[in-house]
Amino acid sequence: MESDAKISIAALVRDAAAAALVAGLLAFPLLGFRLVDSARGLTLDTRLLWVVYAAAAVFCGRLLFSLARISLSMRRPAATRPVKIEAPGRTRYLFGVALIAAAIVMPWLPFADRNIIDKATLILIYVMLGWGLNIVVGLAGLLDLGYVAFYAVGAYSYALLSQNFGLSFWLCLPLAGLLAATFGVALGFPVLRLRGDYLAIVTLGFGEIVREVLINWGGVTGGPNGLSGIQRPSFFGLPMVPAATDGGTTFAQFFGLAFSPNQRIVFLYYLILALALATNLFTLRIRRLPIGRAWEALREDEIAARSLGINPTMVKLSAFAIGACFAGFAGSFFATRQGFISPESFTFIESAIILAIVVLGGMGSQIGIVLAAFLLVGLPEWFRELEQFRMLAFGAAMVLIMLWRPQGLLSHRDPTVRLGTPPRAKEAGA
Amino acid sequence: MRLFGRPLNGSVRTFAPGGARVGNFRGRMAYFLQQLINGVTLGATYGLIAIGYTMVYGIVGMINFAHGDIYMIGAFVSLVGFMLMGTMGITWVPLACFLVLIFAMGFTAVYGWTVERVAYRPLRGSQRLAPLISAIGVSIVLQNFVQLAQGARVKPLPPMIRGSFELSSSGNFQVTISYLQIGIILVTVALMAGFTYIIKFTPLGRAQRAAEQDRTMASLLGVDVDRTISATFVIGAALAAVAGLMVTLYYGVIDFYIGFIVGIKAFTAAVLGGIGSLPGAMLGGMLIGLIEAFWSGYFSIEYKDVAAFGILVFVLIFRPTGLLGRPEIEKV
Incomplete structure (x- = not known):
């Protein structure tokens, strides 16, 4: 268990480092240099420190994000996650009226x-x-x-x-x-x-x-x-x-x-x-x-x-x-x-x-x-x-x-008319 | 649109309408030839960007709305590259251009890869419109990122490659083709040849063609579809970067907004040629470039975008899958 966690931490750090490297590459040409058009024509401002900041920010962000995701999934195993029940039509109707x-x-x-x-x-x-x-x-x-x-x-x-x-x-x-x-x-x-x-x-x-x-x-x-x-x-x-x-x-x-x-x-x-x-x-x-x-x-x-x-x-x-x-x-x-x-x-x-x-x-x-x-x-x-x-x-x-939410905030797109089993029965079965 | 309204380069100035009234037949032919040269140059850049759209559409089936902004990033990266060359003391223009080309292609490709990895890959397999909205979001992010990082003002670059050949002259009107135009056309032809080779004869190209035909089947047969799609985005971004570099040199001014209208036109070109077809993208790009050049040369510069879109609608009415597109067969 202990070694498991260690390995996963090392993997997370590696993952975050990779993300930071990509961020550095992205930031290098456009954040690291700034085109300034002055009276003498176009000049270049160098501020490579910003690239380091960007990479550092992405590193921390990525690491925290992964840690948060892992701790969430540990606390609540996928199997016992409460099954989401779609709001039935009546609640939805009342909500609309409200x-x-x-x-x-x-x-x-x-x-x-x-x-x-x-x-x-x-x-x-x-x-x-x-x-x-x-x-x-x-x-x-x-x-x-x-x-x-x-x-x-x-x-x-x-x-x-x-x-x-x-x-x-x-x-x-x-x-x-x-x-x-x-x-x-x-x-x-x-x-x-x-x-x-x-x-x-x-x-x-x-x-x-x-x-x-x-x-x-x-x-x-x-x-x-x-x-x-x-x-x-x-x-x-x-x-x-x-x-x-x-x-x-x-x-x-x-x-x-x-x-x-x-x-x-x-x-x-x-x-x-x-x-x-x-x-x-x-x-x-x-x-x-x-x-x-x-x-x-x-x-x-x-x-x-x-x-x-x-x-x-x-x-x-x-x-x-x-x-x-x-x-x-x-x-x-x-x-x-x-x-x-x-x-x-x-x-x-x-x-x-x-x-x-x-x-x-x-x-x-x-x-x-x-x-x-x-x-x-x-x-x-x-x-x-x-x-x-x-x-x-x-x-x-x-x-x-x-x-x-790739399906949209309230994904609920069933046809208005349905044949066969009523929707309520189907949901209960699922 | 803002960009193309402001020609700096000498040879582009012949866009001015009214030149069509150069009296005799030879004069008219000369004017026609000049518009043809300008149109082909413009079309080459559109074609390079259109390939990115058409390739992504063919394999992933989504409109990569951020592709126009990838091209804009390419233009900015190449401008930064030129300034760096100046700082490092590389003044021999061909070498500088070559190094900037590599610089721009490399860094823009990273942008293409990241966009796909962050914003599109997690949405693969969800509803059809989800990646489109995500792409529009990416486009907004890229534009505003460049605006914040580089400032909103138009960035001018003094012309670096001067000189031109005079092809013919009649009276006060000369037909010229600048070295830069020759360079643009040559680079485009070379890239197209290399690109066609990749698609036709390399394992990557084979994987891309397989993924285009049937993604699930390809992955069952051992094609790493995710990697193939990443490679597609990298290649598309690199080609867009070349277009960005050429436009930076050709027009000499860029700003953070150029990606939008050029992106739309390149996508129009891809659709016109038949989306999913690579020769179609090039053909469509050429056509859009020529239509724009001739419309501006013979009619009015104001409605040139209307002309391009009008012809698109006209072509699609008679060939709903574009000029070189294959009709989709629907299976029940």
């Missing part, structure tokens, strides 16, 4: 100041985008890497329609969704017969095309400077401003309240909450319709689905268009919330974040998406002080969460 209730009362709680509601609104935008993309990726199994393009279409449609034609937010919202869906159909029609990853690259390319058009079509889209002064939303025609410009009543006057800028923040929060919940409700209901079942059937086995008479192109196209439509809604909300949009907001990294939310959430799990959005969007917002290290940590977190 989550919604918490979201509704949140703005009235004492800790909720303007900042927190603002951040919650941002998280809800990503929740809605995640739920929208979930229709495409989670339900229909189509890999879409350019989802942000539809978000951009929605945002620009609202901004342009309201600026050029003076349409109100409530009129533009469905129009923006419709336009985004049209774009989805236009893109989807030629490319949806491609298989998995080909579709991914075409959607990625489409996202870049949309962004490039937004940048270069200066006359309409304002080019890289974007569009500013976008009309803020009104409460069914009652503007949320200190005083109405054209002599009409404002929201505060109508309800006999004192004007406060918080009213708009809270209103925006409830607006996105309602939009997101509508997306959720839509998804939950459509999964039980023939079209939703056809999506899931195609995702699971395309050949079998086709042999049963499902037209894959039309079914995929509908998923693509509906997903795009929700992105359009979210986009026009984004435009009205910010009051300013530019191509900067619609880069590939946004698509990547939304996709990461869906995959980390567990592909098809609606609550998982909320958790993932909170992790990926909420936490980095709270760590703004880290500034430059924030994105580094964000990327690392993405990798680590994936390694920790």
Whole structure:
């Protein structure tokens, strides 16, 4: 026993040393030297000590990690590990209801100041985008890497329609969704017969095309400077401003309240909450319709689905268009919330974040998406002080969460309809 | 995109649109020839990066999203290498270039190996999208690591290899091919030849081809699949490093963000050629390079990325598996 432990310690040290060696090699060219462009041209700063620090840090980290893993596995042998039981549907349902209730009362709680509601609104935008993309990726199994393009279409449609034609937010919202869906159909029609990853690259390319058009079509889209002064939303025609410009009543006057800028923040929060919940409700209901079942059937086995008479192109196209439509809604909300949009907001990294939310959430799990959005969007917002290290940590977190839970936070993806033995009986048997 | 919008090298300057209006037939031919030379040079770098994508996709079946950033790392490592050569007093340019080539290939290969070992291998065999998300995470990490370690500002390198051949001249328009362009094309051809040899005739290549056809079967027959995949990542990263070195020399400016758009284009090239096919990757790279050069030369520089993607969509509609790809046979 004693010698056993000794040997394993020696092996651990060797393992950690190897990791440290690799870290040193990685750090040598890029941490050990720094390119400085001064007035005399490019010069090189040498700071080889950093390489030693990096190697030492990796050595200690690796050693501690291995030790922790070993001590954990010794304390709790694999055989007696408690069998994990999936949360049954009822608990999950109650949890969802509780989550919604918490979201509704949140703005009235004492800790909720303007900042927190603002951040919650941002998280809800990503929740809605995640739920929208979930229709495409989670339900229909189509890999879409350019989802942000539809978000951009929605945002620009609202901004342009309201600026050029003076349409109100409530009129533009469905129009923006419709336009985004049209774009989805236009893109989807030629490319949806491609298989998995080909579709991914075409959607990625489409996202870049949309962004490039937004940048270069200066006359309409304002080019890289974007569009500013976008009309803020009104409460069914009652503007949320200190005083109405054209002599009409404002929201505060109508309800006999004192004007406060918080009213708009809270209103925006409830607006996105309602939009997101509508997306959720839509998804939950459509999964039980023939079209939703056809999506899931195609995702699971395309050949079998086709042999049963499902037209894959039309079914995929509908998923693509509906997903795009929700992105359009979210986009026009984004435009009205910010009051300013530019191509900067619609880069590939946004698509990547939304996709990461869906995959980390567990592909098809609606609550998982909320958790993932909170992790990926909420936490980095709270760590703004880290500034430059924030994105580094964000990327690392993405990798680590994936390694920790490859199936997603709440992996739970069984078909909505099941034949034969009921799921409860199967679980009991296992 | 930022990178290619800022040509420093003399021969690249002929990208300027409007040159197409050089009057007579000879002038037009000369202009065409110049775009062809520029396009082939650009295509060579895309092709080298595309090989990394297509090889990984063929064997592991994942989109290695971080590959573009590996190329960016290669560019930075070679720039550091050049500065080190300067410090060590190696001023004979061919020797310096050769040493930097080895330096960059070696260190970038370590990056490729580590990324696979840390972020992809534990996810092998889990759901299809898990490695993709992990790869996007790695890409973000690499970009921000380089930004923190080297600063966000664009790094310029003074042109090291000057001089060019004049192929023909008509009026005020000369067709030139610079020594650097010749070097890029020669190095690419040499690497392609060596690479084809590895794939076709060495045990490693055989193992790679076996793993591509059927990973489980290959491992049953004694192929160490994990090692083969590691080797694939190492080779891909080394080739990307060469591309990074060539771009550093050719354009003379790099920053931490160059990997993204070039990575997307190289992946587009791989898909265009037929993903999984090595000649396809080179062909796709060439095509994307030529499309970009001709589009910028004859139409407008603004929409050149749109042109590349547009042609990709067009090709995929008629050949859904790319130009040289084999159609996948689905077994029930």
